[in-house]
Amino acid sequence: MRGDQDWISLRAYYLQKAREATTPEASQAWLDLANQVAGQGTTLARLVNASDYRIVVLDGPxxxxxxxxxETSPTEVRVPVGSLIFSVANWGCGCNNLRTIIVRQISAGQKTVVIVNK
Known part of the structure; x- marks a missing residue:
């Protein structure tokens, strides 16, 4: 029970800070923290292509x-905490336009999503 009370108190604190924020961006940052503490919501992350191929992301965030x-994506994108599923097209592997489904588990606060397709 104590652990539950800790995250509930922390989430309430973050929600209060979101209400007190003076800009929409600051408010959203506090809301993101509140959602991450609860194990739900979204987090901001970059996509990293650690594969040997050029990729084009076909769907998803x-x-x-x-x-x-x-290469790493130039900006952070809001991704859901939990399972992230999206598809990519690969080029340069001897079979151009090969489509691959990517499934990744996303944790609260995670900053990168890595594709390794060797």
């Missing part, structure tokens, strides 16, 4: 992003 091998 990173849709439309094209990354070369070793």
């Amino acid at each position: 990173f849709a439309g992003i094209t990354l070369e091998p070793g």
